[in-house]
Every structure is written in C-alpha cells, then in structure tokens.
Amino acid sequence: MTFAVKSSDPHHPLSALDDLSVAMKPDMANVNALILDHMQSDVPLIPQLAGYLIASGGKRIRPLMTLASTRLFDTTTSRPYRLAAAVEFIHTATLLHDDVVDESDQRRGKPSANTVFGNQSSVLVGDFLFSRAFELMVEDGSIEVLRILSNAAAVITEGEVLQLSIQSKLDTTLDQYLKVIGAKTAVLFAAACEIGPVIAGQPDSVQKALRDYGHYLGMVFQIADDLLDYQANESELGKNIGDDFREGKMTSPVIYALENATPEEKDFWKRVFEDHHQMESDLETAKSIIMVHKADQKAFDLAQSYVTMALQSLSVVPDCSLKSILENLAFFALNRKK
Amino acid sequence: MTFAVKSSDPHHPLSALDDLSVAMKPDMANVNALILDHMQSDVPLIPQLAGYLIASGGKRIRPLMTLASTRLFDTTTSRPYRLAAAVEFIHTATLLHDDVVDESDQRRGKPSANTVFGNQSSVLVGDFLFSRAFELMVEDGSIEVLRILSNAAAVITEGEVLQLSIQSKLDTTLDQYLKVIGAKTAVLFAAACEIGPVIAGQPDSVQKALRDYGHYLGMVFQIADDLLDYQANESELGKNIGDDFREGKMTSPVIYALENATPEEKDFWKRVFEDHHQMESDLETAKSIIMVHKADQKAFDLAQSYVTMALQSLSVVPDCSLKSILENLAFFALNRKK
Numbered sequence: 001m002t003f004a005v006k007s008s009d010p011h012h013p014l015s016a017l018d019d020l021s022v023a024m025k026p027d028m029a030n031v032n033a034l035i036l037d038h039m040q041s042d043v044p045l046i047p048q049l050a051g052y053l054i055a056s057g058g059k060r061i062r063p064l065m066t067l068a069s070t071r072l073f074d075t076t077t078s079r080p081y082r083l084a085a086a087v088e089f090i091h092t093a094t095l096l097h098d099d100v101v102d103e104s105d106q107r108r109g110k111p112s113a114n115t116v117f118g119n120q121s122s123v124l125v126g127d128f129l130f131s132r133a134f135e136l137m138v139e140d141g142s143i144e145v146l147r148i149l150s151n152a153a154a155v156i157t158e159g160e161v162l163q164l165s166i167q168s169k170l171d172t173t174l175d176q177y178l179k180v181i182g183a184k185t186a187v188l189f190a191a192a193c194e195i196g197p198v199i200a201g202q203p204d205s206v207q208k209a210l211r212d213y214g215h216y217l218g219m220v221f222q223i224a225d226d227l228l229d230y231q232a233n234e235s236e237l238g239k240n241i242g243d244d245f246r247e248g249k250m251t252s253p254v255i256y257a258l259e260n261a262t263p264e265e266k267d268f269w270k271r272v273f274e275d276h277h278q279m280e281s282d283l284e285t286a287k288s289i290i291m292v293h294k295a296d297q298k299a300f301d302l303a304q305s306y307v308t309m310a311l312q313s314l315s316v317v318p319d320c321s322l323k324s325i326l327e328n329l330a331f332f333a334l335n336r337k338k
Numbered sequence: 339m340t341f342a343v344k345s346s347d348p349h350h351p352l353s354a355l356d357d358l359s360v361a362m363k364p365d366m367a368n369v370n371a372l373i374l375d376h377m378q379s380d381v382p383l384i385p386q387l388a389g390y391l392i393a394s395g396g397k398r399i400r401p402l403m404t405l406a407s408t409r410l411f412d413t414t415t416s417r418p419y420r421l422a423a424a425v426e427f428i429h430t431a432t433l434l435h436d437d438v439v440d441e442s443d444q445r446r447g448k449p450s451a452n453t454v455f456g457n458q459s460s461v462l463v464g465d466f467l468f469s470r471a472f473e474l475m476v477e478d479g480s481i482e483v484l485r486i487l488s489n490a491a492a493v494i495t496e497g498e499v500l501q502l503s504i505q506s507k508l509d510t511t512l513d514q515y516l517k518v519i520g521a522k523t524a525v526l527f528a529a530a531c532e533i534g535p536v537i538a539g540q541p542d543s544v545q546k547a548l549r550d551y552g553h554y555l556g557m558v559f560q561i562a563d564d565l566l567d568y569q570a571n572e573s574e575l576g577k578n579i580g581d582d583f584r585e586g587k588m589t590s591p592v593i594y595a596l597e598n599a600t601p602e603e604k605d606f607w608k609r610v611f612e613d614h615h616q617m618e619s620d621l622e623t624a625k626s627i628i629m630v631h632k633a634d635q636k637a638f639d640l641a642q643s644y645v646t647m648a649l650q651s652l653s654v655v656p657d658c659s660l661k662s663i664l665e666n667l668a669f670f671a672l673n674r675k676k
Binding site for chain 2: 041042043044045046093094097100101119120121123124125126127128130131132134135137138141143146147150151153154156157158160161162164165
C-alpha cells in the first residue's frame with residue numbers, strides 16, 4: 001500500500017520534507033527566531049507552556065509552505081518570516097485547544113500540554129498565541145494577508161465544531177468528512193501557500209494555484225493521518241494509536257468500512273461509537289473490519305486523488321528545484337509513516 | 339458606601355448606562371444586526387451557542403464605548419459599527435473561555451454556556467467568535483485599529499494567565515492585582531474607547547485621552563465587580579455570589595483584609611484559599627473579616643481614585659451631553675449593584 005520507491009535515494013519523494021527543510025534552512029532560522037521572540041511574556045507560564053509545545057519537534061510544515069510559496073517567486077524578501085511565524089502560532093494555538101477538546105494525553109510523543117500544565121492554561125496560552133499571530137500580521141501590514149488568515153482561522157474552528165457535532169454518528173457521509181478535514185486542516189495549508197504569491201505580487205491566477213495546491217496537500221496530509229490512526233506503530237507516530245477510534249471520530253477508513261458492513265459489523269460500530277462501549281480488543285477488531293472491506297485501500301486511493309490534484313495545481317508554476325520538492329511533498333504526505 | 343443620590347432623577351449618575359443606551363440606540367441597532375449576521379455559520383451549533391450568550395442580556399458596554407467615543411467627534415460615520423461588533427465578539431470569546439477556565443456554572447443569571455453546551459463547544463465557539471472579530475476588523479481595513487485590538491487581545495490572555503498563576507496565593511500584592519485587572523478587563527475598555535478618535539481622525543493626544551478614560555473606567559468596573567462578589571444579592575447580580583472566594587481569586591477586598599490580619603485570620607485565609615478547604619459558612623466569615631478591617635471601604639476608595647482619573651482624562655474633550663454621560667458612567671461603574 002506504499003509507493004514502490006526506496007528511501008536510500010536522497011531525492012525521492014519520501015525525503016521531500018527533509019529536502020524542503022534543507023532548502024529553506026536559512027529562512028527558517030529567521031522564522032524560528034521570531035517564534036521564540038514573540039512567545040515571550042512577563043508571565044512566565046506563557047513561554048514555558050508555548051515553548052513546551054513549540055520546541056517539541058513539530059515538523060513546521062506550514063511555515064515551510066509559506067516560505068517555499070514565497071521563494072518560488074521572490075528569493076530576497078524577508079516578508080514571509082513574520083507571516084510564517086504567524087501561521088505556526090495559529091497552528092500551535094489550534095493544537096493546544098484541540099488537545100483540550102479531545103482530552104488527548106499525548107502529542108508528538110510527549111505528554112500533551114494540557115496533561116502537564118492543565119486545561120485552563122492550555123486554553124489561555126492558545127488564545128495568547130492566536131493574538132500574537134495577529135500582532136505579527138499587523139506588523140507586516142497587509143490587509144490582504146490578514147483577510148486570508150483571519151478567514152482561515154474562522155473556518156478552522158467551524159471545522160472543529162462540525163467534527164464535534166458529527167462525532168460518533170454512524171450516518172456521517174464522506175462529503176461531511178471531507179468538509180470537516182477541508183476546514184480543520186486543509187484551509188491553513190491553503191492559506192500558508194497563498195500568502196507567498198500574494199506578498200510576491202503574483203497575479204490572482206497564481207495566488208489561486210498555490211492556494212489550491214495547499215488545500216489538496218492538506219487533504220492528503222489529513223487523510224493519511226486518519227489512516228495512520230488504524231495502521232501505524234505507536235512509538236513511531238508520536239501520538240496514541242487508536243485515538244480517533246476511542247474518540248469516535250468518523251474518518252474515511254470507518255466511513256468506507258460502514259458502506260458494506262454486515263449486520264454484525266454494524267452492531268459492532270454502533271456499540272463502540274454510538275454507545276461508547278469499548279473493550280480492549282475492539283481496536284484490533286476495527287482494524288480487521290477495515291482491512292476486510294479494503295476500506296484502508298479506499299482511503300489511500302482517496303488521498304492519492306488529492307495528490308493528483310495538488311500536482312495539477314502546480315502546473316502554472318515555472319519548473320525549478322523548489323517546485324519539484326513541492327511536488328514530491330504531496331507523495332511524502334501520502335506515504336509517510338508518522 | 340454609595341453616593342447619596344436618588345435614582346428617581348433620570349439624569350443622575352446611576353442612570354448613565356441607560357442614558358448611554360438611549361443616546362446610542364440607532365447606532366446600536368446597526369451593531370446588533372452585524373453581530374447577529376456574523377455569528378451565523380453552516381454549523382448550527384455555532385449560532386446556537388453564540389446566540390445563547392449574546393442574547394442573554396449582556397450590557398454591551400464595550401461596543402457602546404466604541405460608538406460613544408466615535409460620536410464625540412463624528413456624528414455620521416458608519417465605521418464604528420463593524421468595530422463595535424468586533425469588540426463585543428472579543429469580549430464574548432473571552433467570557434466563553436473564562437467560564438471554561440473558572441469552571442463557572444452561572445453567567446448573567448442563567449446556566450453558563452459551558453454548562454449547557456459543554457466545555458469543548460465553548461472553547462471552539464470562543465475561537466470562532468475571536469476569528470470573526472478579526473474578519474470584521476479586516477473588513478474595516480484599518481491596520482491601526484487591528485494593531486490596537488490584536489494587542490488588547492494578547493494582553494487580555496496574559497492577564498488571565500497571570501490571574502491563574504497567582505490564584506490562591508496569599509502573598510499576592512495590590513500591584514499584582516492591579517496588573518491582572520488592568521490586563522484582563524481595562525485593556526479592552528481602553529481599546530474600545532481608543533478606536534473612536536482613531537477612526538474619527540483625531541490627534542494622538544485625543545486618542546490617548548480616550549484610551550486612558552477607557553482604561554480607568556475598566557479599572558472602576560472590575561474593582562466594583564470584585565467588591566460585589568462579597569456584597570451583592572445573588573439574584574440581582576446574575577452570577578453566583580462568592581465565586582471569586584470559592585475559586586481563590588486574590589481580589590482587592592481580600593488583599594486589603596490580609597494587610598492587618600490577625601494570626602487566626604491568616605489561618606482562616608490559608609485554609610480556605612491555599613489549602614482549598616472551604617465550609618458552607620466560610621463565605622460569611624470572609625465577609626465579616628473584610629468588613630472588620632474596612633477592606634471593602636478601601637477597595638471602594640481605590641475604585642473611586644480611578645473615577646477621578648477617568649474624569650480628568652476626559653478634560654480634553656469639548657463639553658457636550660455625550661461627554662456628561664461618559665463622566666456619569668464612571669460613577670455608575672463605581673456604584674452599581676449588579
């Protein structure tokens with residue numbers, strides 16, 4: 001179920017994130033300095049908590065997207081630094097609030113911030129980072145960028161609320177699922193990528209192309225993430241396997257498995273999701289049912305269709321090594337193991 | 339401990355909020371329409387929850403301040419409408435998150451939103467309203483206003499975190515208390531009042547005067563609010579009396595009472611605040627100790643000193659009926675019973 005590529009080749013798709021990190025390294029140093037600077041506060045708990053999450057080895061994909069989508073068109077401007085930091089702050093704020101909402105106890109292989117610092121602090125420091133994100137955007141001064149990111153922030157929370165309201169509901173449709181992940185995940189990828197051509201003064205068609213690329217890339221990332229929850233090795237993934245299952249999140253592997261479910265399987269899903277009555281062995285049973293119905297393959301195929309659309313979106317961008325990395329990144333998102 | 343004025347006179351200080359509401363009524367209708375419009379979402383839970391709080395009879399003081407501080411200088415512009423709505427959204431978002439953080443079960447005389455809809459929804463809808471606030475500001479298009487309100491939002495959360503970190507700590511100083519309420523309450527009053535002269539194109543000195551007025555007014559409101567928690571009649575106040583006491587909030591009546599506390603009283607405060615061991619009768623005991631040390635009078639005097647500074651700040655504004663209402667509003671804030 002993975003692409004037949006070997007990981008020894010430094011330029012194959014599975015090293016795309018590493019390649020991007022190397023290509024953006026000098027730029028990212030500036031972004032990291034701004035992130036550290038703007039999470040400071042006279043109130044010691046704020047940098048402690050923010051630093052706990054920000055320093056905990058996130059991939060920083062979203063700020064990398066803002067840098068890359070700028071560098072495709074402008075190799076010198078320092079404007080993406082503040083905005084990439086703002087994008088990472090918005091993402092971090094949503095992670096802090098997500099972990100409170102989902103009652104998660106692990107994030108990136110460590111105890112989650114709400115477990116260590118408490119829900120109260122996580123809510124408030126999330127708010128703080130969100131406010132700081134807007135301060136960074138205001139420093140940049142572009143109303144257009146503020147429009148893109150304030151809209152993204154509103155859509156993200158709509159997606160989270162929608163996800164909450166369909167939780168454990170077995171009649172959730174694939175369309176509803178796509179709407180949720182489009183809002184909670186893909187919209188910030190889209191915004192992060194749209195900022196580049198906006199500040200580089202590119203025409204609307206190019207802005208739209210990068211926004212679309214970001215949207216499709218975000219869809220690939222989230223569908224692959226939802227698949228990993230039923231597949232991955234816990235120590236590799238850095239979060240609890242089966243979290244989505246325990247929380248009753250209606251993700252694509254489950255939705256596909258329900259399409260052709262036997263009456264016994266329907267009873268199983270009803271018990272574990274709608275009746276919230278789960279036993280130790282149920283995750284393994286869920287995995288088996290998903291495999292029997294090839295629901296994992298269907299979810300993978302769905303993600304792959306978004307890879308195709310991501311690549312198509314990039315067609316308006318002139319060929320260059322950075323464009324190749326962004327193309328490969330879509331395959332990386334599809335095939336990553338954590 | 340109240341001003342010797344009779345409430346039958348329609349223009350005395352205690353009717354200042356009513357007077358302001360009447361003076362701003364046509365403007366406020368526009369603001370209310372924008373509030374209703376911008377809390378809509380395809381996700382039904384969002385307008386349900388937002389509407390529950392927004393429709394629950396808040397005084398809308400902050401948007402009224404934005405309207406009034408504009409109308410002092412410009413009687414025709416419609417620009418304050420969006421910004422007043424944004425101010426109310428920021429305030430509502432902080433209320434939603436506060437009630438989660440404080441585990442409050444009452445707000446404005448009704449069960450709090452987190453009690454009815456759950457903490458998860460309250461966190462997310464707070465985020466949504468906060469994002470919508472920024473969308474409203476972006477629609478207005480003033481980077482200066484965005485700077486004022488994004489800074490205020492960051493300071494509010496810093497104040498909330500600071501409050502959390504000094505909770506139940508008997509060595510809290512009056513300076514720390516003033517810093518907390520300056521950040522969590524007064525900064526949004528200050529921002530709401532500063533916006534008016536900014537969009538009306540007034541000079542820096544006038545912008546500063548209105549910002550200062552808002553700050554001092556906010557300090558009066560919060561100190562009076564903290565006093566009411568040990569004084570008011572529960573059914574009148576519309577929130578639980580003694581909430582601050584139960585949560586171990588270090589407010590001015592307690593800080594003043596601790597200044598000259600006997601060893602027995604210190605043991606009492608230590609037990610109820612630091613050891614979190616409270617009995618049914620403890621609130622009444624706390625009230626008695628506060629009265630014996632005239633700590634309530636000292637807190638009232640403190641609030642009164644901010645009334646004086648609020649009035650001084652307005653001295654640069656030409657005399658008019660609206661200015662008189664704003665002056666009276668400071669007395670109203672001091673003497674209100676709920």
